[in-house]
Amino acid sequence: MIKPHILILGAGFGGMYTARQLKHLVKKGEIDITIINETNYFLFTPLLHEVATGALGAQSVSEPLREIFVGDGININQGTVISIDRKNRKVTILGDVNGTDIHHRTKHEISYDFLVISTGATTNYYNIPGADIHTYPLKTLYDAVMIRRRIIDSFEEAVICDDPVTRARLLSFVVVGGGPTGVEMVSELQELVKGMIGRYYTDMECSVNLIHAGPELLQNFSPKLRKTAYDRLIYDGVRVHVGASVISVTPRGIELSNNTTVDASTVIWAAGVTPVLPPFEGDVPELVGKRLVVDEYSRIPGDERVFALGDTAGSLPMLAQVAVGQARSVAKNILATVNGKKLKSFKYKSKGSMVSIGQWFAVGEISSVKISGKFAWWLWRTIYLFKFISWKKRLRIVASWSMNIFYPRDITRL
Numbered sequence: 001m002i003k004p005h006i007l008i009l010g011a012g013f014g015g016m017y018t019a020r021q022l023k024h025l026v027k028k029g030e031i032d033i034t035i036i037n038e039t040n041y042f043l044f045t046p047l048l049h050e051v052a053t054g055a056l057g058a059q060s061v062s063e064p065l066r067e068i069f070v071g072d073g074i075n076i077n078q079g080t081v082i083s084i085d086r087k088n089r090k091v092t093i094l095g096d097v098n099g100t101d102i103h104h105r106t107k108h109e110i111s112y113d114f115l116v117i118s119t120g121a122t123t124n125y126y127n128i129p130g131a132d133i134h135t136y137p138l139k140t141l142y143d144a145v146m147i148r149r150r151i152i153d154s155f156e157e158a159v160i161c162d163d164p165v166t167r168a169r170l171l172s173f174v175v176v177g178g179g180p181t182g183v184e185m186v187s188e189l190q191e192l193v194k195g196m197i198g199r200y201y202t203d204m205e206c207s208v209n210l211i212h213a214g215p216e217l218l219q220n221f222s223p224k225l226r227k228t229a230y231d232r233l234i235y236d237g238v239r240v241h242v243g244a245s246v247i248s249v250t251p252r253g254i255e256l257s258n259n260t261t262v263d264a265s266t267v268i269w270a271a272g273v274t275p276v277l278p279p280f281e282g283d284v285p286e287l288v289g290k291r292l293v294v295d296e297y298s299r300i301p302g303d304e305r306v307f308a309l310g311d312t313a314g315s316l317p318m319l320a321q322v323a324v325g326q327a328r329s330v331a332k333n334i335l336a337t338v339n340g341k342k343l344k345s346f347k348y349k350s351k352g353s354m355v356s357i358g359q360w361f362a363v364g365e366i367s368s369v370k371i372s373g374k375f376a377w378w379l380w381r382t383i384y385l386f387k388f389i390s391w392k393k394r395l396r397i398v399a400s401w402s403m404n405i406f407y408p409r410d411i412t413r414l
Contacts, residue, residue, distance in 0.1 A: 003031055003032050004032070004334075005111065005113045006022065006031060006033045006034075006113065006114045006115075006334060007110060007112035007114070007116070008036070008118065009036050009081055009115070010037060010118040010119040010312075011041075011065055012042070012043070012118060012310060012311075013310065013324050013327070014116075014118030014310030014323035014330075015035060015118035015327075016035075016065075016068070017323070017324050018118065018327040019035055019074055020327075021327060023069060026073045027072055031338075034110060034112075035065060036079055036091070037065065037076070037077075037078060038079070039078065039141075040066070041064050041065060042063045042064075042068060044061040044062070044384075044388060046320060046384060047384060048139075048141070048143070049138065049144075050188060051141070051144035052138060052143075052144040052188070052268075053147075053151070053189055053191070054148055054409035054410050055188060055400065057396075057410075060397050063388070068390070077095075077110075079093035079094055079095045080093060080094045082094050082107070084115070084279065084280045085282070086281075087281070088111075089113065089115070089305065090111045090112065091278075092107055092108070092109050092110075094106070094108075095107075114305050114307070115305060115307065116307045116308075116334075117278065117292065117306065117308040118308070118312060119275075119276045119277065119312050120276050120311050120312065121275050121311035121312075123137040123138075123139050123272075123273060125271075126271070129248045130248050131246065135176070135249055135267040135268065135269040136266065136267065136268045138269070145414060151189070151193070151266065152411050152413045153413070154265060154266055155196060155201055155204070158170040158201075168205075169252065169263045172253070172262070172263055172264040172265065172266075173189060173193065173206065174209045174210075174254060174264040175189065175209070175210050175270055176212075176267060176268065176270060176271045177211075178210060178211075178212025178218065178219075178240075180355045181270040182212070182270035183210070183218060183229060183233070183357060185268060186209075187356070187357045188358065189208055190208045190233075190237055190238050191358050192409055194237070195408050196411060208238050209238070210233065210240045211244070211246060211256070211262070212240070212241065212243075213243070213244065214242065215243050216242060217240070218363070220317075220353065221355075222370055224370060225363045225365065228363050229357055229363050232358075236357075236358055245257045252264075253267070254267055275291050275292075275312045276311075277291075285300045286301065288314075289315065291314060291315065292312055293313075293314075294309075294313045294314050297333050298313065298314075298330050307333070309327060310323035313326075322348055325346065326348075329344065329346035330346075332344060351366070352364060354376065359377075359404075361377050362376040362379075364376045364380060
């Protein structure tokens, strides 16, 4: 029997966990797996806001794929998918080993027996004028590093600025989006700038703003926890604007739908994401809300060899825990298909949600239990810590978090 070749596009939570579920069969010689990813590492995106605000280093939230799968026999290729040919069961990629130098990037065709599409999502600017040009997204490791650099540059520029209006704009920071990512980002940002002013820039004042189009923050949480989160941000000094959407962004700041403006030279965009779908040759699969339609087994209808999961597929929440659950289901269903057994449908059940609001405070819902405060913060960190693959990364993060309790955050301009 010829070993089936499973090709996985994307090494986020969905793709990486699918490979982990199947790697023991690769070691046994029963299947082959190839992972295609644009970077050579798995990125733990839920902690990107801590990289952006100096609480963690870039290496703390990234794990090399070759380290994760060392000795497992899984093929790893760094590249960009430029076409999927479902008729002939092959994928064409553009090698990415030399970065953006197009002259040194070559095309490669890879055949598959089973295809897993888990290419994730990117920032959604909702066609708002200027948003894609004048804001800083928070979706990649590069994004987080650039935000951190921009925050530090703003203070250094303010030091030598003689114009009080320009200085105020330099020291005005805005986060757009009142979901979990925006709330976590703005709370960490407030702690960073407060610490910088208290220790290094004692003669300066700054403002940190959170803009949210909806009537309340964290709208997927209970009303009680929404209020708790709002009150905590206000207590920490964040200026929270709700009920007004951004209608344009310029180098000077943002304009809101309620005819007000917020002057700021740094606007961080955390207002949502949109799926990243690879190009298809021939018939394009059906879409719903820009995501691939899948059946109860996470397959593209009419093609039992192509699975899709995570942010790219279906209508479930675009969350890491959804992708991880789907990954386990997809792995089992691929094996069931290979062995001619009955497939099992995927049913999502939320394990709860938690959001950190700065040091020592978080809110969360686990089943019907609602928690907030220091214990919730400790639990949030513990859960995230053990989602990392290696103890090396866990120990690195524990060391960084411990240092943050006793020492100021690193403001080295990288």
